[in-house]
Amino acid sequence: MDTHLLHIYTGNGKGKTTAAMGLALRALGHGKKVVIAQLMKDGTTGELRSLRQLPGAIIFEGFLMKGFVRTRNEEERQRLVDRHHAAMRELMAVIDSEQPALTVLDELNVALAMGLVGRAEANTLIDTALKYGDCAATGRHAGEGLMGRAHYVTRMEAVKHPFDEGQAAREGIEF
Ligand code: ATP
Numbered sequence: 001m002d003t004h005l006l007h008i009y010t011g012n013g014k015g016k017t018t019a020a021m022g023l024a025l026r027a028l029g030h031g032k033k034v035v036i037a038q039l040m041k042d043g044t045t046g047e048l049r050s051l052r053q054l055p056g057a058i059i060f061e062g063f064l065m066k067g068f069v070r071t072r073n074e075e076e077r078q079r080l081v082d083r084h085h086a087a088m089r090e091l092m093a094v095i096d097s098e099q100p101a102l103t104v105l106d107e108l109n110v111a112l113a114m115g116l117v118g119r120a121e122a123n124t125l126i127d128t129a130l131k132y133g134d135c136a137a138t139g140r141h142a143g144e145g146l147m148g149r150a151h152y153v154t155r156m157e158a159v160k161h162p163f164d165e166g167q168a169a170r171e172g173i174e175f
């Protein structure tokens with residue numbers, strides 16, 4: 001039986017999303033199938049643009065959103081939660097049909113911390129991914145539960161970041 005392991009990239013330093021996408025690139029290079037779901041973003045990031053062009057990469061678009069969660073009113077927020085709930089089910093169906101060697105859940109930790117997805121459904125999603133391959137979840141504020149069940153936990157530490165000096169996010173580097 002294959003060993004399927006859970007990877008968590010968390011912490012406040014740069015490199016969580018890029019590490020997970022690097023893992024995807026590595027698996028794709030060996031001809032493996034990878035399902036990539038990016039949460040909390042609008043689908044225009046450089047990494048998704050690149051990965052969409054690679055054979056074997058299945059980009060799940062069901063979580064994509066525009067704007068910030070904080071600025072929404074209660075009704076809009078509930079709609080967003082409902083959409084995430086539906087997307088979780090759709091993504092599990094995609095994973096069951098594609099059976100990927102790797103599933104990347106980018107910013108899942110943030111969506112959990114913001115209450116857009118539930119802990120139980122996140123665990124069920126990870127269980128589904130681990131049936132077929134490894135699973136990597138990223139984002140600040142990873143919960144104790146997820147870190148407890150993970151096999152790799154890497155915390156990026158922000159020793160320095162140009163954002164603190166007023167530098168805005170740069171295309172091709174930050175997104
Ligand atoms: P990357 O996508 O570059 O790998 P990340 O996934 O670790 O970064 P996130 O916490 O997802 O970083 O932050 C989202 C955005 O903020 C990215 O554009 C990222 O480059 C940038 N960022 C990362 N760390 C910091 C930091 N300490 N201060 C300000 N911005 C940061």
Ligand code: MG
Nearest residue numbers: 016017138139
């Ligand atoms: Mg990130």
